[in-house]
Structure formats: structure tokens, C-alpha cells
Amino acid sequence: MPLWPVYTGTDEPHDGILKLPPPPPWRAFDGGPVLQAPTDDTADADSPDRTHRAATYRATEQTVQLVNAALYLRRPLLVTGPPGTGKSSLAYAVARELRLGPVLRWNITSRSTLHDGLYQYDPLSRLYAARQSLEGASDTGVENHLRLGPLGTALLPYARPRALLVDEIDKSDLDLPNDLLHVLEEGQYEIPELVRAARDTPVAQVMADGTDERVPVERGRVRCRAFPFVVLTSNGEREFPPAFLRRCVTLRLSQPDDGHLADIVRAHLGEPDEHARRLIDRFLSRVGGGDLATDQLLNAIYLARTSDLPAHSLDDLATHLMPYLGQDPQTDAF
Structure with a gap:
């Protein structure tokens, strides 16, 4: 059948x-x-x-x-x-x-x-x-x-x-x-x-x-x-x-929503922790302002998990890892 x-x-x-x-x-x-x-x-x-x-x-x-x-x-x-x-x-x-x-x-x-x-x-x-x-x-x-x-x-x-x-x-x-x-x-x-x-x-x-x-x-x-x-x-x-x-x-295809993004992070990197969920929220809040790629978010979460940087340094790093595509990262602030 x-x-x-x-x-x-x-x-x-x-x-x-x-x-x-x-x-x-x-x-x-x-x-x-x-x-x-x-x-x-x-x-x-x-x-x-x-x-x-x-x-x-x-x-x-x-x-x-x-x-x-x-x-x-x-x-x-x-x-x-x-x-x-x-x-x-x-x-x-x-x-x-x-x-x-x-x-x-x-x-x-x-x-x-x-x-x-x-x-x-x-x-x-x-x-x-x-x-x-x-x-x-x-x-x-x-x-x-x-x-x-x-x-x-x-x-x-x-x-x-x-x-x-x-x-x-x-x-x-x-x-x-x-x-x-x-x-x-x-x-x-x-x-x-x-x-x-x-x-x-x-x-x-x-x-x-x-x-x-x-x-x-x-x-x-x-x-x-x-x-x-x-x-x-x-x-x-x-x-x-x-x-x-x-x-x-x-x-x-459109940008994934909150639940779909969490599923993607979970498939690649395991269960999202508190910092990962915060990055997901920040990623979603910026989607309407320009093109962002899901792998930018994954890169930021991976580095947050594998480095021992303090929270404020991780936030600064995420800013540089998730610029709008096609824009100068120096002019694209979170």
C-alpha cells in the first residue's frame, strides 16, 4: 500500500x-x-x-x-x-x-x-x-x-x-x-x-x-x-x-520561531540552558531588522558553552557573531 x-x-x-x-x-x-x-x-x-x-x-x-x-x-x-x-x-x-x-x-x-x-x-x-x-x-x-x-x-x-x-x-x-x-x-x-x-x-x-x-x-x-x-x-x-x-x-522557508529554534539547538548542541535561551530570545528580537542565519546563533551558543568567558564578554562576543548579513558588523549593534 x-x-x-x-x-x-x-x-x-x-x-x-x-x-x-x-x-x-x-x-x-x-x-x-x-x-x-x-x-x-x-x-x-x-x-x-x-x-x-x-x-x-x-x-x-x-x-x-x-x-x-x-x-x-x-x-x-x-x-x-x-x-x-x-x-x-x-x-x-x-x-x-x-x-x-x-x-x-x-x-x-x-x-x-x-x-x-x-x-x-x-x-x-x-x-x-x-x-x-x-x-x-x-x-x-x-x-x-x-x-x-x-x-x-x-x-x-x-x-x-x-x-x-x-x-x-x-x-x-x-x-x-x-x-x-x-x-x-x-x-x-x-x-x-x-x-x-x-x-x-x-x-x-x-x-x-x-x-x-x-x-x-x-x-x-x-x-x-x-x-x-x-x-x-x-x-x-x-x-x-x-x-x-x-x-x-x-x-x-521563513525564520524559525521560538520552539523550532529550541528544537534546532537541541539537535545540534543538546538541551538549551539559560544562557542559550537568552541568546535565542535576542536572536528572535532582531529577525525583523535584517537577515540572520541560524548557524550564527549556533556559533554563539557553542562558544558560550565551551569558553570560560564572563557573561558580559559572552554578550559582546555574541554581538559580533550575529550581525545582520550584508551589513558592516561595526555598525550593527545589538
């Missing part, structure tokens, strides 16, 4: 993703050959900060509902909100709970293009290899000089979805959202270099993002099977085309 919610917002990994109902008919994909996705929730152990963020993320009820809507509908989740509200951490938390393997991450800049996210091909290294082949080298095939990007890897025909974080999409140029929309709508793309080589190499073994393992690509075409869990984050610095917004599930 289908299960709602699949993502519960708890920190206990499980296989609830296998209980998703079939996708809507207009979001069904049939790519192959079917690949087995990594499921180990410790696969990101080489990045302790990401592992910690995933295990300590505290989702609101609205977040749980909209994550499940995106999973059920096989749609990207556009997460907007001020800096420091946990937009990128959400992707790691969902991947950990649902055992979707390591998160594929694509950090967007003003120079990012769709091609960057799909794959990278190095013709110069192939040319060098061709010259070396005169001396016996055998790695002149196109597939030996091509690696799939995070988006390209997420769209491989995995039996269960991968998690893809497209971070700070509002930093992209004007064309990327629409270019990205087309690929995510169709759930597929082509690699022209492999299409041209398909006569000689109908199945190319190419490297995927984040690993040295190779995956098969038939005739240069990739089509997903389980649509990936895609999180696109935005700080709200730009407007997106209506067609792009229409095809996303939109989650707007």
Missing part, C-alpha cells in the same frame, strides 16, 4: 521510498538499462558537516507535506527563503532518511550552463591520447574523456531516485531556468559525442559524478526511470519564468 508521508522529517533512515505509488501518467519514465542506486546513508561520511546537517535537520509540518508532494508528483522542489534557513540541508536530510545515497550537488554561478550540469567532455585530452596511441595507448574512445555531471548522473535510469541539489539557482543567467525546465520535464537528454560514436560503440561506459565507477549509456541517450528528488534553492533574489514555477513544487 502507498505510504503518506514517505518523508516523515525524522532522523531514522528507512525504505519508505519503495512504497511510493506509481507516478502520474504524465510523469512516468521508462529509461534503461536499470541501474542500482547507492543507498548507504553513510556514503557521505567523508564529509562530516553534511552528515551532521542531515541528521540534525528539523523539518516543519509544511516542509514535510511539500517534500512528499514533490516525491509523489515527481516534480522539482523549489525552496526559497532567507540565508541560513536550511534550504540546502533539506536535500541531505531527505536523502539520509529515504536512503537515496550521496547527494549530487550542482553549485550554480552566473557562468553555469545546462551543459555543465549534464556532462563534461575534454577533447584536448582525447587528442593527446590519440597521439599517445602511436606508442601503444588504447584510451582514445570518447567515453574515456567524458564524465557525467550531477544533473546528468541524477537522470540515469536508477531503480530508485537519486537526490540532486541545485544550489542558488537565482545566481544563474536568464536562460538556465528554462533550459533546465526542458530537461527536467522530459527526464532525458542526449550526449552528441556519444551519439556520433554509437555506430562503433553502441554502449559506452562513462564515469558518473562523484565516483570513478562507470555506467552504461546506450547510443548516447540517457532517460531516467525513477525521477530524482530535485531541490533547487533560491534566496529570493530574482523572479523565475511562470512556466518554470508552474512545473515546480514551491516551498517558502
Whole structure:
């Protein structure tokens, strides 16, 4: 039987993703050959900060509902909100709970293009290899000089979805959202270099993002099977085309309230003491005056607990640790 919610917002990994109902008919994909996705929730152990963020993320009820809507509908989740509200951490938390393997991450800049996210091909290294082949080298095939990007890897025909974080999409140029929309709508793309080589190499073994393992690509075409869990984050610095917004599930995060902040502190640092609660109150009292990030509060509480500074020095230190983002700390008084 289908299960709602699949993502519960708890920190206990499980296989609830296998209980998703079939996708809507207009979001069904049939790519192959079917690949087995990594499921180990410790696969990101080489990045302790990401592992910690995933295990300590505290989702609101609205977040749980909209994550499940995106999973059920096989749609990207556009997460907007001020800096420091946990937009990128959400992707790691969902991947950990649902055992979707390591998160594929694509950090967007003003120079990012769709091609960057799909794959990278190095013709110069192939040319060098061709010259070396005169001396016996055998790695002149196109597939030996091509690696799939995070988006390209997420769209491989995995039996269960991968998690893809497209971070700070509002930093992209004007064309990327629409270019990205087309690929995510169709759930597929082509690699022209492999299409041209398909006569000689109908199945190319190419490297995927984040690993040295190779995956098969038939005739240069990739089509997903389980649509990936895609999180696109935005700080709200730009407007997106209506067609792009229409095809996303939109989650707007706000600064956490008193109870939610206490839960976050408890998850990271244990039960808040009297000084921590005082810092929480001061943090909340300043939220309306500018952008503040939750990790600023966590930094202040951590130092208060691990230093032996007197109370007045701790208050002065907190002032410097929690300035409004984008302002000169010297002009931002508590």
C-alpha cells in the first residue's frame, strides 16, 4: 500500500521510498538499462558537516507535506527563503532518511550552463591520447574523456531516485531556468559525442559524478526511470519564468520561531540552558531588522558553552557573531 508521508522529517533512515505509488501518467519514465542506486546513508561520511546537517535537520509540518508532494508528483522542489534557513540541508536530510545515497550537488554561478550540469567532455585530452596511441595507448574512445555531471548522473535510469541539489539557482543567467525546465520535464537528454560514436560503440561506459565507477549509456541517450528528488534553492533574489514555477513544487522557508529554534539547538548542541535561551530570545528580537542565519546563533551558543568567558564578554562576543548579513558588523549593534 502507498505510504503518506514517505518523508516523515525524522532522523531514522528507512525504505519508505519503495512504497511510493506509481507516478502520474504524465510523469512516468521508462529509461534503461536499470541501474542500482547507492543507498548507504553513510556514503557521505567523508564529509562530516553534511552528515551532521542531515541528521540534525528539523523539518516543519509544511516542509514535510511539500517534500512528499514533490516525491509523489515527481516534480522539482523549489525552496526559497532567507540565508541560513536550511534550504540546502533539506536535500541531505531527505536523502539520509529515504536512503537515496550521496547527494549530487550542482553549485550554480552566473557562468553555469545546462551543459555543465549534464556532462563534461575534454577533447584536448582525447587528442593527446590519440597521439599517445602511436606508442601503444588504447584510451582514445570518447567515453574515456567524458564524465557525467550531477544533473546528468541524477537522470540515469536508477531503480530508485537519486537526490540532486541545485544550489542558488537565482545566481544563474536568464536562460538556465528554462533550459533546465526542458530537461527536467522530459527526464532525458542526449550526449552528441556519444551519439556520433554509437555506430562503433553502441554502449559506452562513462564515469558518473562523484565516483570513478562507470555506467552504461546506450547510443548516447540517457532517460531516467525513477525521477530524482530535485531541490533547487533560491534566496529570493530574482523572479523565475511562470512556466518554470508552474512545473515546480514551491516551498517558502521563513525564520524559525521560538520552539523550532529550541528544537534546532537541541539537535545540534543538546538541551538549551539559560544562557542559550537568552541568546535565542535576542536572536528572535532582531529577525525583523535584517537577515540572520541560524548557524550564527549556533556559533554563539557553542562558544558560550565551551569558553570560560564572563557573561558580559559572552554578550559582546555574541554581538559580533550575529550581525545582520550584508551589513558592516561595526555598525550593527545589538
